Amino acid sequence: MVNIGKKEKIKLLKTMKKIRSFEEAVFKLTSQSLVQGSVHFYIGQEAIATGICHCIDKKDYVMSNHRGHGHMIARGARLEKMMAELMGRKDGYCKGKGGTMHLLDPSIGMMGANGIVGGGNPIAVGLGYACKNFEKERIVVSFFGDGALNTGAFHESLNLASVWELPILFVCENNQYAISTSVDYSTPLADLSKRAASYGIVGTNIDGNNILKVIDETKNCIKAIKKDKRPVLLVCNTYRHMGHSIHDPRTYRTKEEEKNWKKKDPILLFESKLLKEKTIDQAAIKDMQKDIDRDIEKAIGFGKKSPKPGKQELFNDIYA
């Protein structure tokens, strides 16, 4: 295991908690109709975005998916601009025109969430192509779920990335379900990383709820990408605590299954570990949460205050 300092560990815990609290706040805002439409929550998967973004460089590129709040926050996005975007306001990341599924911030290498399952991987190939040709020191991370594994775009992307030797870390966040369809039903493999073999690349399968394991393995993957000039497939097993989106009654899985996975909640696991090894104490955790809550309140206030885009905005930005 890699050595991570005390300060870094605390920072990691804070990022994970920030993602969760942000989404809990967003959930509340949906009930007040301040946030509308389909929102896909990352709750339960925080260790993956946090761990992986911890390992990559500021200049690296990240492709996200429809469940992208965690990736944005882990990458250092501004909560107030995210919140304003989710509220459809002018000061949001996309002037309110993208919403939750199209969040992006190229200034921090966040090249876009994506509303199409599997739609980000081909674009990640393009980012990798640009890195290989013109920005050799950079790599690309592409986040997608188990649902994307069986799209044609996945196959085309991994194959092309391999034959062109592109520096891409393909991260499959296996949260067990594509809306209601379980990965056991959709994919005839117990170990999803075996898919990598058919592209002649390395595939690894890890517990995505253990942030230290995520960091450890991501570092290995990045080393391999840089050394072997090949993409790597990293499968992180996890669980989506909430439904696919806010409208999902979760009739396809049992309460017991949910309960068992929640025992493996990545924040709970990491927090207990840090408490046990005395990296942090309860008082500090409380302060940390207060800090986060204050930031989120500020973000909500910013969003509420931000004006709605004028009607003319409908017709802007169609062409560059």
Place this chain on the structure above:
Amino acid sequence: METTFSEAISQAIAEEMRLDERLTIIGEDIGAYGGYFKATKGLYEEFGPERVKDTPISEIALLGTAIGSSILGYRVIVEISYIDFMTISSEQIINQAAKMHYMSGGIVNVPIVVRTQCGAGIRNAAQHSQSLEALFSHIPGLKVVMPSTPLEAKGLLRTSIRDNNPVIFIEHKKLYKTSQDIPDKDIVIPIGKAVKKRTGDGLTLITYSYMTLVALKAAKKLKEDNGIEVEVIDLRTLLPFDKETIIDSVKNTGKVAIVHEACRSFGAAAEISAFIQEEAFDYLDAPILRICGPDTPVPYCPDLEDEYMISKEDIVEGILKNL
């Protein structure tokens, strides 16, 4: 110099690649093989395998490659050898490339060109002969360019490559071997500007791509046999199409025929015709005539395919009968 349509395409690409050393082109069989229709001939030899890059048959990933690279500022031209295969890439074109600028609130540009090839007439049957331009012209955020001559292909392709938006550049397969004298100087033609290929005050004939050649022959015959002066407008760009040139001509002639090879229903002619009646209804002396491909797939059997295609005679008869 006498230049074929194929040569004009590769010249345009070469000239832009010399100007922008980061510009690359990717596609199936475009490298040493020179492209299925020879429109990339010579590029591989001049620019090498890293800038003229052969790809596996992966139409989705090809588009993704172009998008991902171009949003970072490194422009990519993609060749999709048949427009029929664009249906496979269409997720990346329609959901991603066309909307990124808008979805990002104007932060991200997608300066890609997708060069593709369309049309019937060489016995290629239903999956290699379609005219799908209306499909892409229905998508805000895209530009759709369809030149009819080598010179215009060259000028418009150069502009398309420099454009900051995704451009679908459609080449009709029956045009590749056509040739004309192209002057040895920089040729740049703006997107969205139509051109009158023949002037006249009897009738406005609006068309584009290969059908321009057929329409010009029909116009000549109508003049010779019937004394009708047909004004032929080559749109050159479908999205956006040149509204001003159309309206100016319609105001002068009062009669309109729209000709395209693509099937009739929900085609470009329907849109243009609706536009004219909205903007110049009072100037019309007759209902707008559509002379379009039939609402059928393109058949293989040569006799049937000929029946599908619009001929000079079809245009002449259509105009004489209805206008």
